[in-house]
Amino acid sequence: MEELKFTPSDAVWQKVEVQIRERKRRRRFFFWWMPAIVLCTGAGAWFIYSTENGNRETSATEKTESTSSPKGNLNTKIETVPESKTVAEEKSMQPGGEKNSQREQESAITIKTGKNAQAADQIKVNENRIVTGKKKDQVILKEEKPAVAEIKNPDLVNYGEVNVPSPEEKKNPTEAKTKENEQAKTEKPVAEEKPVTEVKPSESEKPVVTEKPNVPEKIIVTDSAANNSVKETAAAVIPSSSKKKKLDFALVLRGGVADMSQFAEGLNKNDRLYASPGNGSVGSGGYSSSPSDSAKIKNGVGFTAGVQLKKSIAKRSALSIGLAYGYYSSSHTTSGIVYADAQFSNSLGTSVVNNYARVGNSSTYKDRYHFIEIPVLYHLQLNKAAKRPILFSGGIAYSYLVGSNAQYYYSATKTYYYDRSLFSRSQLQVRTGISFGLITKMNYPLQLGLQYQYGLSGQWKKSLDLNQHLSFTGIQLSWRLNKK
């Protein structure tokens, strides 16, 4: 039986080859991508977890005395929140809070807003502590306008639920399907064999041999017509690399400096606090008569890790779409976290918090942002040299904020607090950069370059008066994963 040999059709080897390449590509995906995805997911989850817990943490060296007192303690001092009159008056107040020094001895806190409080921001302070045996009445001043503004944006949802953008907003990256794979699903080749004997249904035990076998041992299985059709199919199955434009699949890493640029009305990086905590007197809110610390926003680190699918559209230009995880951070100084219940009313509603922070200089709070980004970029090779290409890239990126611990700045009272319902989850960035080809000779070339991105959308919802935009400057490393 060793002598029984047949020549298989050409399509058999072609199918074998296609499947081998497919398995190799899948293996590469698992070896490189799965660890990268797992790493990014793990890092993101760790950061989100740590930032969620970070609301209770403080890096302050001093804490106000009220923070150590449980609710209902008779000896608790009242934590006073600096009052403000109209917003206009608020703005006109001198730094240092000279006007407020008169109210240091007052035990009741009244907060009034003027008739023309366009911003409709006010603070309701829910004092649960008991001082001098008397429970403080809650004093909630009402404006002519309703204290709690109606929610203007009906689409606003509590971020206890997930605000999932509509499918139109998100563009899912398409899988890297090469044309070889698509065309690899060819029809079965038509292979006709020259019958040696007629094969009848197996019901009858006696076979009928109609032809006397007079053919050589080695049977040519396919005839010429079948061969031609198979060859045509084969040509379609395996396209030549020179004719078809491949999709390039790359791993993209970026690292650099993140900055938060602010354009908030009344918010100045050099604004000074007119109150500081803990002056020691009972009932005092810790107002200081002296000019106090400045609120500063500092740069932080940023990095992204993701993948990119690039397709050349002309000789030296290409379009790409990617998917990445982005982490950005900044920091601001505070006077320390105040652990007290408070409600902040703003144009979106009321934020109920159990801690907040005032502008100060004694501690630093780190704002962290976690994004899922989908950049769509245009690439242009500026030079003709294939060995050392210089590439310009520019485009936009849709980014979705999946987690953050950033504090919202309430300018009326120069207070920071955390409320995740205030974030603008879907954001748009503009990106530009220049990169250089490194190690182009190998099958998996590297590119290194500089990148700049700026957030066109602010970090906070539009109806809020805080206008902060995230920007990033850094280095990008791009490593192509499919063979040249």
Place this chain on the structure above:
Amino acid sequence: MIEQRQLIKDCLRGKPKAQKQLYDAFADTMLGVCYRYTKSMADAEDVLQESFVKVFTHLHQYKEEGQLGGWIRKIVVNTALNYLKRSKNYQAELVFHDEGMHPVSDDNPAMNMAVKEIAALIRQLPTGYQTIFNLHAVEGFSHVEIGQMLGIKDTTSRSQYLRARSLLITWMENFESVHPKTNHYAQ
């Protein structure tokens, strides 16, 4: 041997030329093996294609303990069996019954027939008989091994094989009577 080792190394590195060379060296013979287990050349080529994908995927497991051809043949046979078990066409015919032994003659008419004629007759057996006959008479597996491979008792395998053999002898005798050739025993 050195050439074969180098060929295997190149195949493991993913060189297309080396892989094609390996395929060309064994494809003809292995298609003959597939042919014996299937009912049509198209099915045989399907089995061959699956087999060689497995060969290249698991080539790193080949330890050079035996012939490379023998290692590939084992893969092909196992692939053919799996193919038969999966195929709806064949599943209905893969029925094993304990049957009595069929008397066989002492003549050996197979010597007068060409290999491919015998293969054609083997392929005309019911699938169960065909499979067991191939595994025992051609591949050389014992009935115990065949029982393990097919999930049947070794006694069932033995009886199926004897039944297949007796059928084949009958057909060969008929073939001889229709197409007489020089009979070695008659001389």
